Amino acid sequence: MSDTSSNTPATETVASAVTPYAAHAVVPRPVVPAWLLLGALVLAVTSVAGLAVAWHGLDRQRALEQELVRRQDASRGEASEAQAQSKQAQDLARDTAAKVALLDARLAEVALQRGQLEDLIQSMSRSRDENIVVDIEASVRVAVQQTVITGSAEPLVAALKQADDRLLRYKQPRFEGIRRAVARDLDRIKSLSVVDVSTLAIKLDEVVRLLDDLPLLASAERDAPEAAPAKRVVKAPAAAASVPVADGEMSQWLGQARQRWDDAVKLVWGETRSLIRVTRIDHPEGMLIAPDQSFFLRENLKLRLLNARLALLSRQFDTAQSDLRDVQETMGRYFDVHSRKVVAATELMRQVTGQARQITVPRPDDTLAALAAAGR
Numbered sequence: 001m002s003d004t005s006s007n008t009p010a011t012e013t014v015a016s017a018v019t020p021y022a023a024h025a026v027v028p029r030p031v032v033p034a035w036l037l038l039g040a041l042v043l044a045v046t047s048v049a050g051l052a053v054a055w056h057g058l059d060r061q062r063a064l065e066q067e068l069v070r071r072q073d074a075s076r077g078e079a080s081e082a083q084a085q086s087k088q089a090q091d092l093a094r095d096t097a098a099k100v101a102l103l104d105a106r107l108a109e110v111a112l113q114r115g116q117l118e119d120l121i122q123s124m125s126r127s128r129d130e131n132i133v134v135d136i137e138a139s140v141r142v143a144v145q146q147t148v149i150t151g152s153a154e155p156l157v158a159a160l161k162q163a164d165d166r167l168l169r170y171k172q173p174r175f176e177g178i179r180r181a182v183a184r185d186l187d188r189i190k191s192l193s194v195v196d197v198s199t200l201a202i203k204l205d206e207v208v209r210l211l212d213d214l215p216l217l218a219s220a221e222r223d224a225p226e227a228a229p230a231k232r233v234v235k236a237p238a239a240a241a242s243v244p245v246a247d248g249e250m251s252q253w254l255g256q257a258r259q260r261w262d263d264a265v266k267l268v269w270g271e272t273r274s275l276i277r278v279t280r281i282d283h284p285e286g287m288l289i290a291p292d293q294s295f296f297l298r299e300n301l302k303l304r305l306l307n308a309r310l311a312l313l314s315r316q317f318d319t320a321q322s323d324l325r326d327v328q329e330t331m332g333r334y335f336d337v338h339s340r341k342v343v344a345a346t347e348l349m350r351q352v353t354g355q356a357r358q359i360t361v362p363r364p365d366d367t368l369a370a371l372a373a374a375g376r
Helices: 002-018 034-150 154-170 173-190 197-211 217-222 248-275 291-313 317-334 340-355 365-375
Strands: none
Touching: 034 154, 034 173, 034 365, 154 173, 173 365, 197 291, 197 340, 291 317, 317 340
16 A cells, blocks of 8 residues: 555656657546545554554453453462461450450459458558557557656657657658657657666665775774874073082982973873873764674665665655665764765765656657547
């Protein structure tokens, strides 16, 4: 078709060229219209394009069919696998449902046990708090009784400190009021000047130890240094130089006689002074005590001091002060009050007498009130 279309213009050219010369000899062929040739050409191109498209469509359809078959096979395999997995999932779901039911039953049991446990813990906590309050109150009341019996604040202070330590370990808000009350009572009790009985007992023991070495009044008078004998003073006769030589022998005899008389008088006076002594004694019985009675005197004073010591330990301060006053009076009567040991022993007893006094320890009313309020 292409060849025909390409030859047509040449023929027309030749025909047009030879027409003037051989018009009479050549019979002209019928002229084909151009649009007809163009239509034929378009038809041919369209046919070829249609055949190409149809061929391509067939190839595509064949490829699609192959892909579809392959996908069908894959889908069939996946379907079978999905069916197997679905079966496994159903079995797993049944197992899971059974396990969930079992877990629900156990969870309900655990929830019940938890509720019971919480109730038990709350009851134990309440009972523990109540037991703590009751225990602290009992210990404080026992300490108050011990304080009343012994007169010492140490049992009450120790009980309050122990209560504060226990309340601090638990750290409960409801115990803060009790701790504040305990702190107030501790400050009020510690502000008192409590009698140190142990120190007073040690001082009395020291007096008992010194008692064997204290000098008695009679022994002190006997041991006093004797008066020094009078010195002999030899005086030469004043008139010896003035007498005449003839009267020398008489004057010498008279001088010797006067000197011997003076010596005899001085000797007699010295012996008399050593035997007789004038002393002012306020308590004459102190000088009249016999040496064998001094032992019983000292032992009697020791017994009085031991009684005073026992009275101090038992908080009977009036009895202790009475015994100490008797001991001081006896020591002032029979012992040498100028001796340093007697002065030291008297000072120790005076200190004990001044410090041994009854002190009323206040009751921990704030703590007891706070404990009673917390126990309600």
